[in-house]
Amino acid sequence: MTSDPMVKRSSGPVLRRATPWCLGVLVVNLLLSACGSKLPKLREQLNDPDPDTRIAAIRGLMTARDTASVLKIAALLQDSIPDIRKEAATGLAIIGDPRACQPLADLFGREEREDIQGAAIRALVHLGAGSVQPLVGLLRSSRPAVRGGAAHALGKLQAKDAVDPLIWLLRDREPEVRAAAVVGLRQIGDQRGLDAIAVSVQDRDEEVERAAERALSGEGYEEQLNKAKRRIRQLPYP
Numbered sequence: 001m002t003s004d005p006m007v008k009r010s011s012g013p014v015l016r017r018a019t020p021w022c023l024g025v026l027v028v029n030l031l032l033s034a035c036g037s038k039l040p041k042l043r044e045q046l047n048d049p050d051p052d053t054r055i056a057a058i059r060g061l062m063t064a065r066d067t068a069s070v071l072k073i074a075a076l077l078q079d080s081i082p083d084i085r086k087e088a089a090t091g092l093a094i095i096g097d098p099r100a101c102q103p104l105a106d107l108f109g110r111e112e113r114e115d116i117q118g119a120a121i122r123a124l125v126h127l128g129a130g131s132v133q134p135l136v137g138l139l140r141s142s143r144p145a146v147r148g149g150a151a152h153a154l155g156k157l158q159a160k161d162a163v164d165p166l167i168w169l170l171r172d173r174e175p176e177v178r179a180a181a182v183v184g185l186r187q188i189g190d191q192r193g194l195d196a197i198a199v200s201v202q203d204r205d206e207e208v209e210r211a212a213e214r215a216l217s218g219e220g221y222e223e224q225l226n227k228a229k230r231r232i233r234q235l236p237y238p
Contacts, residue, residue, distance in 0.1 A: 039066055046072045051081050058084070062091035070095060074103040077120075086116045093123035098130030105134030109146050121149050125156050132159045139165050147172065148180035155184030163188060167196045179211040186215035 038060065045057035046069065054076065061069045073095070076088040089107060092100035101124060108120040124131040131153070138150035139162075151169060154162040162184070169181035182200055185193030200212040 039064060039068070042066075043069050043072060046076065051084060054079070054084055055087050058087045058091045062094045065095050067095060067097045070097040070099050074100050077103050077107045082113055082116060085111070086119045089116065089119040089123045093119075093126040096127065098127060101127055101130040102134045105131070105138055108149065109138055109141055109143070117145075117149065121153050125153050128157065129159075132157060132161055135159070136162055136165050139169055144172075144174040144177050147174075148177045151177065151180040151184040155187030158188050160188060160190060163190045163193050167193060170196055170200055175207050178208045182208065182211040182215050 042057045042060045042064075043066075045053050046061075048054055048057070058073055058076065061073065070092065073088050073091055076084055077092075079085050079088070085107065089104060092104060104120050104123050104127070108117055108124065111117045111120060124135060135150045135154050135157075136159075138146050141147050141150070147169065151166060154166065166181045166184050166188070170178055170185075172178050172181065178200065182197050185197055194215075197212050197215050200208055
């Protein structure tokens with residue numbers, strides 16, 4: 001077969017055009033490699049005396065989802081600088097390792113600043129099932145805001161294991177805590193909890209009573225609401 005003299009042949013190697021998918025994989029691998037090489041340094045910087053350096057290290061490890069640094073970041077939940085405690089709580093939520101659940105619960109239980117408490121409780125809810133038992137432990141806190149916050153979080157997690165402790169919390173001395181227990185039980189939706197809410201409709205405190213009424217006003221809870229109404233008709237209001 002005679003070759004066409006007008007067609008020029010390349011004397012060099014044949015280069016294949018890279019597909020977008022191949023380029024994407026290459027970029028991801030390069031980024032992971034570069035990130036991995038920085039992780040040891042970032043872990044060291046968690047102990048740096050400069051607060052800004054510690055915060056930057058938390059953010060870098062958070063971005064990398066570095067589970068190896070979880071315990072070191074958890075230690076920063078006890079840092080004397082509020083911004084670092086808050087950043088550590090946020091970072092642990094994003095990394096998503098359940099080993100952070102108890103340290104975050106401890107932070108929520110002792111923290112005075114509301115913004116840091118909020119970061120801790122959001123992290124606990126984000127971490128999911130591993131947070132249930134630490135949150136149940138917080139129901140015994142001496143601080144009403146902690147007991148109430150834990151009750152709300154357990155409701156958001158729809159934690160079936162928390163039904164009995166939340167029913168017990170309906171007898172709390174603080175009205176706002178009893179109201180939080182009502183909301184938590186309603187979100188979980190367990191039959192025992194709903195029956196207990198029906199009793200709370202006759203609570204001495206109006207806030208708790210209204211919370212119980214709202215909890216039983218949704219579709220599908222007519223039986224519990226009727227039970228509550230029967231109780232009100234039979235017993236004198238205090």
